Amino acid sequence: MTSEGSVQCLALAYVADNISEGKRVSAIGVLTGVGTAAIVCGTLATRFLSTAQTFQVAAFVAMAAVVYMRLFLKDTNRINDALVQPMLKSGSDVTKSDEESSKKIQVFKRISSMGELICLLSSSGTFSRAAFVAFFNSLAEGGLHASLLYFFKAQFHFNKDQFADLMLIVNIGGTFSQLLLMPTFAPIIGEEKLLSIGLFAGFLNMLLNSIAWSVWVPYAVAGFYVFTSVATPSLRSIVSKQVGPMEQGMAQGCISGVSSFANIISPLIYSPLAALFLSDRAPFHFPGFSVMCIGLAWMMAFIASTMIKAAPHSSRGKISIKDCTVA
Incomplete structure (x- = not known):
């Protein structure tokens, strides 16, 4: 569980670092869709495996993922944005660039401080709003x-069987949406509108x-997850376009940290609320009040x-870690 969030964060940063901005939202959608499809396969597999076999298969798949990563995924080491670099450089420029690159590599070998993370959040209004959306979206999901x-x-x-059936419907709908619908419509309407559509669909889902x-x-409104599932990958794509290639890991990690914090406090809010309104001590009769509050979190998001707003296309409007580096 310790590495679960970091694996997703690093995978998103790797995709954002290697895919151009025009295709990034589709790539992140496909990546998220593959993960959702894996959840569907895992849920189906547990119906045919014993408890011990389930853990053994999970461990084997995790080791296979590590081997695949080491064999086929090349590490990215881009220091500057290739889109703004000249094609030809003089000898002095190359020497100067190499010196600057070595200095930057040393900077990025250290762990970012809390002050730099706070600076990153406050350096862009779009990034701050994205973090706000990530918090309430994760609060609702929790x-x-x-x-x-x-x-x-x-x-x-x-x-438990009805719960499993409901989760299968939700995850199958999410897989279909992220693998097929999102790559098709994201380049047309943009990830900003997709994000809003997904969050509003989540609100309607909880309202009903x-x-x-x-x-x-519950089975009928589970179809709303076809739209709700595009919210998170759209948000991640928006965040990736706010920073340069060297800040992708830090930006995605910052959003993951905000989401994790929301997931921690979410049960502390909704579990007592659900217990209260499902008991005889409820201040008024509304058994689904806690579910309505989940929808309100999605409405806030x-x-x-x-x-x-849409991300800047030039590197000048992007957030740079150099602006947040503490001396």
């Missing part, structure tokens, strides 16, 4: 695990679930997403 399934069990007596009147309603 609430799904903290109270939504608990609500379904109390309201409709869901068992909070007032669900029959057992079939949606409002902030409407204020995110």
Whole structure:
């Protein structure tokens, strides 16, 4: 679990560092879709494997991923943005560039300080709003695990098989959306609009679930996840376009840290809230109130997403770690 967040963060940074901005949102969508498809395959595999075999297969797949990475993924070592470099350099320019490159390599070998992370968050309005969106989006996603399934069990007596079926529907819809719909529509309407659409779909999903009147309603509104699943990869693409190639890992790590913090506090908020409104001590009768609050978190993220502007196409408008380096 310690490495789970860092693996996703580094994978996103690697894709952003090797894919041009025009194709980046599609590439990140495909990467996220492959991960969602893996969740579907893992969920299906657990139905045919024992508990011990499940852990053994998981360990084998993890080792295979490490071997694949070492054999086929080349490390990126781009110091400057290739789009702004001249094709021909004089001898003195090459020497000077090599000296600057060696200095920059030394800078990036050290761990970024908290002050630099705060500076990175505050150096761009778009990046700050993206972090705000990431916080409330992760707060809502954490609430799904903290109270939504608990609500379904109390309201409709869901068992583990029904939970598994519901998760399969959600993940299959997410896989379809991220692998097919997102690469198709993202270049046309832009990731900013896709982000807003995904967050608003999440709000509608929770709104209908909070007032669900029959057992079939959760299955029907699970289709909204086709749109909700594009929110996170769209947000990651927006963040990647705010920084240069050398800041991709730091930027993605910063957003992952914000999301992880939201996932930590989410159960502390939604679990007691769900327990209260599903009990006889509720201040008013609304069993789905905690689910509605999850939707409100998505609405907060949606409002902030409407204020995110398109990323600058030139490197001059991008955030640089040099502006945040503490002497």
